[in-house]
Amino acid sequence: MTVIYNPTAGWRRRRKLIDVVEAMNRHGATVSLRETTGPGDAEQFAREAAATGSAEIVVAAGGDGTINEVANGLAGSDVPLGVIPTGTANVLAIEIGLPKSSEALGLLLLSGTPRQIGAGRVNKRFFLLWVGAGFDGRLVRAIDPMMKRRFGKLAFVWAGIKQVFGRSGPRLMVSDGTVSFDCGWVVVANAEHYAGTYRLAPSAQLDAVGLTTLCVPARTRPGLVLALVGLAVGRLEKMPGVHVFKGDTVTIRLADDQSAQLDPVQVDGDDMLTLPVEVECWDVAKAPQIRLVMP
Numbered sequence: 613m614t615v616i617y618n619p620t621a622g623w624r625r626r627r628k629l630i631d632v633v634e635a636m637n638r639h640g641a642t643v644s645l646r647e648t649t650g651p652g653d654a655e656q657f658a659r660e661a662a663a664t665g666s667a668e669i670v671v672a673a674g675g676d677g678t679i680n681e682v683a684n685g686l687a688g689s690d691v692p693l694g695v696i697p698t699g700t701a702n703v704l705a706i707e708i709g710l711p712k713s714s715e716a717l718g719l720l721l722l723s724g725t726p727r728q729i730g731a732g733r734v735n736k737r738f739f740l741l742w743v744g745a746g747f748d749g750r751l752v753r754a755i756d757p758m759m760k761r762r763f764g765k766l767a768f769v770w771a772g773i774k775q776v777f778g779r780s781g782p783r784l785m786v787s788d789g790t791v792s793f794d795c796g797w798v799v800v801a802n803a804e805h806y807a808g809t810y811r812l813a814p815s816a817q818l819d820a821v822g823l824t825t826l827c828v829p830a831r832t833r834p835g836l837v838l839a840l841v842g843l844a845v846g847r848l849e850k851m852p853g854v855h856v857f858k859g860d861t862v863t864i865r866l867a868d869d870q871s872a873q874l875d876p877v878q879v880d881g882d883d884m885l886t887l888p889v890e891v892e893c894w895d896v897a898k899a900p901q902i903r904l905v906m907p
C-alpha cells in the first residue's frame with residue numbers, strides 16, 4: 613500500500629495519519645509513505661504508483677485537494693483510492709461516512725471493497741465533490757494558507773466574512789447547453805455535502821451518476837447573506853431565485869466578455885482554475901473510472 617501524505621493539509625492532524633498507519637501495520641500491512649513537497653506531487657506520486665504496479669491501493673492522506681490530486685493520478689488505472697482524512701474540512705470523508713476511529717479506518721483500507729463512483733470533469737480534470745465560481749471561488753482564493761494551517765476552519769469563516777463585506781460578486785453566465793442563467797455564485801455538485809456537514813445538494817450523491825448545478829443570485833450583500841442562511845439550514849436549493857438543474861454539461865463564464873476572464877474557480881475546495889470552464893458529468897460506465905474504498 614502506498615500512502616501519499618500532504619504534510620501541509622489540515623490542522624494538527626499528523627497524529628491521525630500515524631494512528632491509522634500503526635493500525636494497518638498491526639494487521640500486517642506494508643505501508644510505503646510518500647510526503648508531498650508542493651502542489652502536483654500527490655498526482656505525480658499516484659501516477660507512478662499505478663504505473664509501477666507497486667501498490668494494491670493508493671491512499672490519499674490529506675484534505676479534499678490532496679484526494680483530488682491522487683484521484684487524477686490514479687484515473688485510468690485499476691488501482692483503488694483510499695482516504696485518510698487529515699485535511700481542514702474533509703468533506704469527502706463526511707460524504708462517504710468514513711469511520712472516525714483509526715482502527716476501523718485502517719481495517720477498512722485493508723479489507724474494504726472498492727466501489728466505482730460517479731465523478732465530474734472540469735476542463736478535462738476529474739473532480740469528486742464540486743466546482744464553484746463566484747462567491748466560493750473568490751472565497752477559496754482569499755484564504756491565507758498560513759491562517760488555514762493555524763486556525764483551521766476559522767480561516768474559511770474569515771475569508772467568507774471578507775467576501776460578504778467586500779466588492780459585489782461577478783456576473784456569471786451558466787449554461788446547460790440550451791438555457792443560460794445569470795447569477796453571482798454557481799456550484800456544480802457531484803456530492804451532497806459542502807464545506808463540512810452542510811447539505812448543499814441533497815439530490816447529488818457521490819456513488820450515483822449525475823451533477824446538480826445550483827445557480828445562486830448572490831451578487832449583492834443581502835442576496836449573499838440570504839443564500840448563506842439557506843445553506844446553513846440545508847435549504848439553499850429551495851431559496852427564491854435559485855435555479856437548480858441536472859445536466860451532463862455545464863459551461864461557466866463571466867457575463868461581460870470585455871472583463872478579464874480571471875475570476876477564480878474552486879475545484880474540490882482548492883483554488884485550481886479561472887473562468888471560463890467547461891464541466892461534464894463522467895459516467896461510471898466510461899473509462900477511466902475511479903474506484904473508492906468506502907464503508
Ligand SMILES: Nc1ncnc2c1ncn2[C@@H]1O[C@H](COP(=O)(O)OP(=O)(O)OP(=O)(O)O)[C@@H](O)[C@H]1O
Nearest residue numbers: 621622648649650651675676677678699700701702
Ligand atoms: N508540501 C506541500 N506544500 C504546500 N502545498 C502542498 C503540499 N502538498 C500538497 N499541497 C497542496 O495543498 C493544497 C491543499 O491541500 P488539501 O486540500 O489536501 O488540504 P486542506 O485544504 O487543509 O483540506 P480540505 O481541502 O479538506 O479543506 C492542495 O492543493 C495541494 O496541492
